[in-house]
Amino acid sequence: MTARNPQTLMALPAEENFDFLFKIVLVGDCCTGKTSILQRFKTGNYVEKHGNTIGVDFSMKTIEIESKQVKVANNVGPNPINVAVINSFFWEQLQIWDTAGQERFRTITQSYYRANNGVIIVYDITKRSTFANLQKWIEEVRRYTASNVLIILIGNKCDLEAEREVDFEEARQMCQYIPEILFVMETSAKENTNVEDAFRCLATELKRQHDVSNVQELNEQTVQLGQGKPLKSCSSSCNLT
């Protein structure tokens, strides 16, 4: 089966054939719908009944991101400055991690937060307690993630308007006091409201941050097992025999 982008029916680039890879983790109280959001984004489907998450803990999805770059060329000649807006497209692979139910007794492993680029904190708009706990999640994220991590806030289950306990305005106001949070959005995994948008906005922002920072990543020198580098690319290591 060739993988295809459901939006464009274009064949997805072969594995590893993408320009950027970002790691995103989902956190939030138990039963706020993290797995449903992930399922919806990944497969486009909604599964009504999830127990605690079993067997699946991360998903990969490659999306196409449009990036506007303003290029200023300082030419010599009659037109001293040329300004051009270049639209370029990038394949961005998002690796999205689910908590595997470890949040049930507030025992998420620290290693879950390592080396990630973005965090999505989810609360349930029909359950005030999940909103009240956001502060604790933000503290945990601050404690265990790098300082340049991007955080977005998602109020899930916005289809259940009748049972709403948290106003959107309230969430917006809270975000003003927490500078790390990029934006807040209400979603419904069930009715497919804003799910794709939330991931897309985060992905675009990650790309922008990546362009700005331009820092040599520590990551490039780390080893992931099972992916031994081909010998020609690391000339200093070869076998003795």
Next chain:
Amino acid sequence: MSDELPEQFDLVVIGTGFPESCIAAAASRIGKTVLHIDPNDYYGDVWSSFNLEALNQLLEQPSPSLLNASYTWHDAATETNWTREALLAKSRRFSLDLCPRIAYSNGELVKLLIKSNICRYAEFRALDHVCMLYNDELVSVPCSRSDVFNTKTLSIVEKRLLMKFLTACADNGEDKCNEDTLAFRGRTFQEYLEAQKVTPKIASCVLQAIAMCNANTSFEVGMQRTQRFLGSLGRYGNTPFLFPMYGCGELPQCFCRLCAVYGGIYCLKRSVDNICQATDSQELLLSSAGKTLRATHVVSAPGYLPGMVCELQPHISRGLFIASSALGSEELNKGGGGVNLLRLLADEGKREAVLLQLSHYSGTCPEGLFIFHLTTPAVSNDPAADLAVFTSQIFKAPAPQILYSAYFTLTTPTNTALSPVKSVYCTAAPAYELDYDAAIENAHQIFSQLYTDAEFLPRAPDPEEIVVEGEDPSALNENSLPEDLRAQLQEMDITE
């Protein structure tokens, strides 16, 4: 779904150290219901990594598994900007291991992580240099063919001798009737080395760093270790060793994560007050935080079983140093600091210690600082005295600028952890070893006793391979088609 803890489990595991986490993951992976608890509020027990503040707190309140603890600031004498306050302000950037280990690139740990697919939760840093002390000088031991070619440590003749010797070691064992090696059965590796007419420098390269021997190591063991070293070369980096990014405390958590992914339940800050045999069944009754739990089996880290007094003896003496400069020459610390290994010998090779230098590239300390982990088998109840013969070898002019030092002793139970109740198993305390071979063996053995014939950590499928119920991954649903195609489809429907 409620936050209520279920009451019935196939397996309750107490302690989240490395062997316990392995067993919990393996049991959960084959479909057993697992409850994994830890009396501490962090994962990993003595196998954990701590930030600077947390480590100090831990050292101020020694526990049975961690004795003779002390720490000292040396910041007053320094000329750097790294004052005590500056270090503590960056406390969270530290990941300080109680039990630092490195893994052979082709060793048991790496094989297990790859086989079980747990490797997706971990990242590693390839060690930059394996070092040795030769004539009081810290030099890099050439590991790869190009290393041997480029090194300035050895003369051209020595280079050829070393290559010849290592090639012979790599081939050893293939030819069983090799007369050359038959003669050395039952003798020491050092004797074999001497018979090969290598120079003293090569001999110490091989003994100190490659075969990791002392004067009494047998020929067979030495040969086995040399082959293990050679077999791990050329896989990931320049040396045969890997260090887990962010410290060794990450590793038990990777196993815990797999356990949770397969339904294992995690509770920290929870202990078991009593365990007894149920009268009406084969099950065990555990009382924990005012609640009674039923379990078919219980596995516990040493020291966490209620009603079991185990005598503890000093086992490993540890020194931990934070410094603002690295050990050795610029060559050994390219790009702002290497992650280096140095094996030290003392007392005519009868005692040994392992020194691991970590730079910020390992994710365990802020840039510009270095951590030195010194580990040796305990000979007394004074870790600083145990390590003095080794620190005097390395921390002399030009010594690294030490800002902080800590010493402690890790213990092990004197009796091989026989539990008072049947179907309760005890894991072993950390052994003195470089890699995780003994810990994995311990976990595997207990797992086999619990579940005979079951596979130990079979490969966990990747998410792409899992089809969630009620979902057909091959079907494109109509809603996900682009507008124009959907319109075309509708037109087709109408015309038909």
